[in-house]
Amino acid sequence: MIRVLLADDQALIRGGFRALLEAEDDLEVVGEAADGSQAVELAVRHRPDVALLDIQMPVMDGIEATRRIVADERLTGVHVVMLTNFGVDEYVLDALRAGAAGFLLKDTEPADLLSGIRVAARGDALLSPTITRRLMDEFVLQAPAAEVADLSPLTNREREVLALVGRGMSNDEIAARMVISPFTAKTHVSRAMVKLGARDRAQLVVLAYESGLVSKRSSPVNRVPPSGVSPR
DSSP states (O other), X not given: OEEEEEXXXXXXXXXXXXXXHHTSTTEEEEEEESSHHHHHHHHXXXXXXXXXXXXXXXXXXXXXXXXXXXXXXXXXXXXXXXXXXXXXXXXXXXXXXXXXXXXXXXXXXHHHHHHHHHHHHTXXXXXXXXXXXHIIIIIXXXXXXXXXXXXXXXXXXXXXXXXXXXXXXOHHHHHHHHTSOHHHHHHHHHHHHHHHTOSSHHHHHHHHHHTTSSOTTOOOOSOOOSTTXXXX
16 A cells, blocks of 8 residues: 655645545555645654655745655655646756655646656656656756766766666666666666665756766657656
């Protein structure tokens, strides 16, 4: 059973999500929060598998709530997914840096929302195609320079894999590009995450850009996964 925490300041939206989730045999809503501070408290109390947090909430916004959840050692297994009304906004990169596993648009199709929650619960990155492409093209490339990640622990093979992850490729696509097995590709991705201290695949995407491993001339691969859900 996947345990889900909902956080949105609009009761109607929370109610709609709850009804959708609880109609599924493998999903359970363990708590509802109307602001970020309450979301953090309920996360500690219930320790959900996935926390769906609205970005803009009173008292404490979703980004700060994410930062606190990620920093709490008791909540290591909680995967935060941000909910937004926008295809992209100025908070997207900040939320990824804070530790969010990804984003879902509030107008995502119900089936894709449910699939996205299951993807996040597995620990995979979750970025809608619209957000991924615009994040890469607009925010990551134009953001003020951050501290450059130290890639020295990575092997040349792992750097190559990191660059492909940064371009939005799945493990299967990386395997095909590098002529290796999907299992080997997954192993390289996992090792890169451990060596760089990345919480999840979404943070690898950010690190790939901030380190300059993926340049402005690079572009995300041209593929269209289901709306709201990125492939593994």
